[in-house]
Amino acid sequence: MARDLANAITITFGPLRAGGGGGDLVVFVGDDLALGDATLGLLGRTGADLVARAAGSERFKGRSLSALSLPAPAGVEAARLTVVGLGSEKDRAGLDWAKLGGFVAGKVSGRTARVALDWPGAAVTPENAAEFALGARLRAYSFDRYKSSKKPESDETGGTGLELLVTDPAAAKTAAAATDAVAEGVVIARDLINEPPNVLFPEEFARRAAELSSLGVEVEVLDLARLREIGMGALIAVAQGSAREPRVVVMRWNGGTPGEAPVALVGKGVVFDSGGVSIKSAGGMEDMKGDMGGAAAVVGTLHALATRKARANVIGAIGIVENMPDGASYRPSDIVTSLSGQTIEVINTDAEGRLVLADVLWYVQKTYSPKLMIDLATLTGAIIVALGQDLAGLFSNDDALAASITAAGEATAEKVWRMPLGPQFDKAIDSKFADMKNTGGRHGGAATAAAFIKRYVNDLPWAHLDIAGVGMSSSPSEINRSWGAGWGVRLLDRFVRDNHETKHETKAGAEGGAR
Numbered sequence: 001m002a003r004d005l006a007n008a009i010t011i012t013f014g015p016l017r018a019g020g021g022g023g024d025l026v027v028f029v030g031d032d033l034a035l036g037d038a039t040l041g042l043l044g045r046t047g048a049d050l051v052a053r054a055a056g057s058e059r060f061k062g063r064s065l066s067a068l069s070l071p072a073p074a075g076v077e078a079a080r081l082t083v084v085g086l087g088s089e090k091d092r093a094g095l096d097w098a099k100l101g102g103f104v105a106g107k108v109s110g111r112t113a114r115v116a117l118d119w120p121g122a123a124v125t126p127e128n129a130a131e132f133a134l135g136a137r138l139r140a141y142s143f144d145r146y147k148s149s150k151k152p153e154s155d156e157t158g159g160t161g162l163e164l165l166v167t168d169p170a171a172a173k174t175a176a177a178a179t180d181a182v183a184e185g186v187v188i189a190r191d192l193i194n195e196p197p198n199v200l201f202p203e204e205f206a207r208r209a210a211e212l213s214s215l216g217v218e219v220e221v222l223d224l225a226r227l228r229e230i231g232m233g234a235l236i237a238v239a240q241g242s243a244r245e246p247r248v249v250v251m252r253w254n255g256g257t258p259g260e261a262p263v264a265l266v267g268k269g270v271v272f273d274s275g276g277v278s279i280k281s282a283g284g285m286e287d288m289k290g291d292m293g294g295a296a297a298v299v300g301t302l303h304a305l306a307t308r309k310a311r312a313n314v315i316g317a318i319g320i321v322e323n324m325p326d327g328a329s330y331r332p333s334d335i336v337t338s339l340s341g342q343t344i345e346v347i348n349t350d351a352e353g354r355l356v357l358a359d360v361l362w363y364v365q366k367t368y369s370p371k372l373m374i375d376l377a378t379l380t381g382a383i384i385v386a387l388g389q390d391l392a393g394l395f396s397n398d399d400a401l402a403a404s405i406t407a408a409g410e411a412t413a414e415k416v417w418r419m420p421l422g423p424q425f426d427k428a429i430d431s432k433f434a435d436m437k438n439t440g441g442r443h444g445g446a447a448t449a450a451a452f453i454k455r456y457v458n459d460l461p462w463a464h465l466d467i468a469g470v471g472m473s474s475s476p477s478e479i480n481r482s483w484g485a486g487w488g489v490r491l492l493d494r495f496v497r498d499n500h501e502t503k504h505e506t507k508a509g510a511e512g513g514a515r
Helices: 037-057 089-093 099-107 126-139 169-194 202-215 225-230 233-239 285-290 293-307 353-370 380-389 399-412 423-427 443-455 489-499 505-510
Strands: 009-015 024-027 067-071 082-087 111-118 159-168 217-220 247-254 263-273 313-323 334-336 343-345 372-377 390-397 416-418 462-466
Touching: 009 126, 009 169, 037 067, 037 082, 037 217, 067 099, 067 462, 082 099, 082 126, 099 126, 099 159, 111 313, 111 380, 126 159, 169 293, 169 489, 202 217, 202 263, 202 293, 202 313, 217 225, 217 293, 225 313, 225 423, 233 313, 233 334, 247 353, 263 285, 263 353, 285 390, 293 313, 293 372, 313 353, 334 489, 343 505, 353 372, 353 443, 372 399, 380 390, 390 399, 390 443, 399 416, 399 462, 399 489, 423 443, 443 462
Parallel strands: 009 159, 024 082, 024 111, 111 159, 263 313, 263 372, 372 462, 390 416
Antiparallel strands: 067 082, 217 247, 247 313, 334 343, 390 462
């Protein structure tokens, strides 16, 4: 399922010494314009003097993520020299290596370049170099498969080749194997989000998720007949207005200790959300092809974990539906019975994602007894009003789990902000006619949605990530120029890596295959 980025970018690792010739040479400076020792060896005194003179004439101050480009001086084995600023000592201490890699890839797009990962006082570890490569790969992504006429000049990273010059190329290459797996997972998630809904209908989404079996992931696809047999009444209600039947896909990666309870990741997969009978306004409805961003992130994460042979047991489950208006659609005032047996009064058919999550969460905890559950959903516009498009909303019943997710978000720059859960939000979804209603009104909309989902979580740690602001149509960044960001793959992979992987090496852990 992974799309090969080799046509867009190739990345290799080499030693920090002169040689190679041709193409660009990328070097780094701080706001003091000082060069690292290895960089001085690459440029020589003549080259170093040229950088200093050019910086003065061009008023280049070495600020963070700024660049100066000039013809390479005689004696330097390159056609062009690109000097990238890293800012102050404080900026360098908090350096986002993936962001830096994306910035450099953008600056040398369509060309070959050697990148000297060296500057005064820097300790460029193999892991730093791998994160740099990850950012460069993600910057290279574009989604143009439906353009009948592709213009190479419009592809900002077409044909880019980077050789990263580091002190230990072999160790950097080894470290990059894991980040390459994460990059593939992000690309898969972006592809899924960017696909049009006439292509990525529920059955096709399930088929693509099932391709994970080639990596050793155990995949089970539940069709409509099976969902009826199980009793997923809430999920089926959402789907019943569509000509496309729903699917639930369960993906199991068994790379950890045999018998250990798994981490469960659950994603909302509404492949198109018209709002149903409570139809959305026409303006912006085309964005609702991305209402499956949570499910896309879960599939991408399972791909990353399986590809890098993560020593952990992880289940990914996604509920895939299309929400459409039709004579068979569920209606406001309908009462549906969820898999848990709890009844739901439908107030608004556009509050559909929580119904999908309710049945899938209940199924996962009853069937697989996970140690914890994290769900991801492009759930509410209210979270965008509250947090904008740079933070996801985090709701959790467990402080330790919330802290671990927050830390993973800080490490990957996929940041979250914890939001409140409380009895006042739970009370807002009480119904006069059923056990609950599916919306608590405008006020506190993200929190009442989380309170609804919490009613389908038993006594285990759980977190809900409302990714409506970050999952699609997000602001362009140094590592993403795509409409679909693939948000959540990096965060979830890091969360599993830091908290739930077997730390000691065993034969089973090293092989990491499905059992």
